[in-house]
Amino acid sequence: MRKLLLLALLLPGLAFSQAYPSKPIRMIVPFPAGGPADIFGRGLAQGMSGELGQPVIIENLGGVGGVLGVDRALKSSPDGYTLGFNSGSTLSIAPFSFTKMPYDVKKDVGFITLVVRVPEVVAVHPSLPVNSLAELVAYARKNPGKVNFGSAGGGSITHLAGELLKSEAKIDMVHVPYKGAAPAVNDLVGGQVQMGIFDVPVLLGHIRSGKLKAVAVTSATRAPTLPDVPTTAEGSFPNVTSDNWYGLIVPATTPAEIQRRIHTAAMASLKSAAVMEQFAKVGGLASPGTPQEYASFLASEQAKWSTVVTAIGFKEQN
DSSP states (O other): OHHHHHHHHHHHHHHHHHHOOSSOEEEEESSOTTSHHHHHHHHHHHHHHHHHTSOEEEEEOOOGGGHHHHHHHHTSOSSSSEEEEEEHHHHHTHHHHBSOOSSOHHHHEEEEEEEEEEOEEEEEOTTSOOSSHHHHHHHHHHSTTOOEEEESSTTSHHHHHHHHHHHHHTOOOEEEEOSSHHHHHHHHHHTSSSEEEEEHHHHHHHHHHTSSEEEEEOSSSOOTTOTTSOBTTTTTOTTOOOOEEEEEEEETTSOHHHHHHHHHHHHHHHTSHHHHHHHHHTTOEEOOOOHHHHHHHHHHHHHHHHHHHHHHTOOBOO
C-alpha cells in the first residue's frame, strides 16, 4: 500500500516532465531579424527542435537595446514554452546603465547555458579617410564631434564599446543608437554613420566585399575569420576589449525538470558538428556549459562592465 501511495504521488510529476514538450516552443530573440543574435538564435533553435521533437520558433522582438525582448521572455508563463535568447548587454550592462530595469537578473532569470562567444570589430565607412585604428583616432581628434558611430541600442555592448574607445583614446564621437545591429549596420554601409563596433558575423560580408573597412578587432586575439585585422591591443589600446556573447534563459520559476530538459536539448544542439560549423563560419564559438558556469561567467562580465559604466559616467534614460 505504501509503495502504491508513493507511486501515486510521483506519477503526476513524472507525467508532467515526460509530456514536455507537447507543442511548439518559441524563442524570443530581442533584436530584429538579420542581426547576429538572430543568426545564432536560429542555429540553436534548429538543433534544439530535433532534440525536443517540436519546432522551436523564433520570435524577433527588438527595442531598448534588447531589454524589451528579454523582459517579455522572463514575464512569460514559466512552462518551458517560451525561451529567451539574451545578448550579453541585457544581463551584464543594462542593470548598471539603465535608470530603471523591468526585471531583476538575480531573481527573475533561470540560466540554461552560455550559447556563443563572438569577437567584435571596429569598422568604418570607406568615405572616412582612415585605414587603421591609429588613423581613426587621429582623424577623430582633428574633427571633434564629426564622427558618428552607430550601435545596436543605448546600453548595448556595441554602444559601451564605442564609449570605452572614446574614453581611452580621448576623442569626441557622436553616438547614434538603433533598435538592433541590423538597422545600424545598414546605415553604416549606407554612410549615414561613419563608424561602428559590431559582432564579426554581421560585418564580415560587408568587409570582404569592400563596403566597409575593418580597422581593429576588440578581442584579446585576432579573429580567425579576419586574421589580417589587428587587435585593439596591437593598436595601443589594450583596455578596449568587448567580446560579445549570447545565452539561453527562461523565467526563474520554470520547473527544474523542464529546465533540465531544455538544457539537455541545448547541449546536444551546441555540441553538434552542424551547429558548431554554422557558428564558426560567421565567427562565433559555440560555448555550451552548465547553468552554474553560465551564472559564474555572467558575474565576471557584470564586474567588468559595471566598472566601465561607472568610469564613463553613462546612464541611459529608458
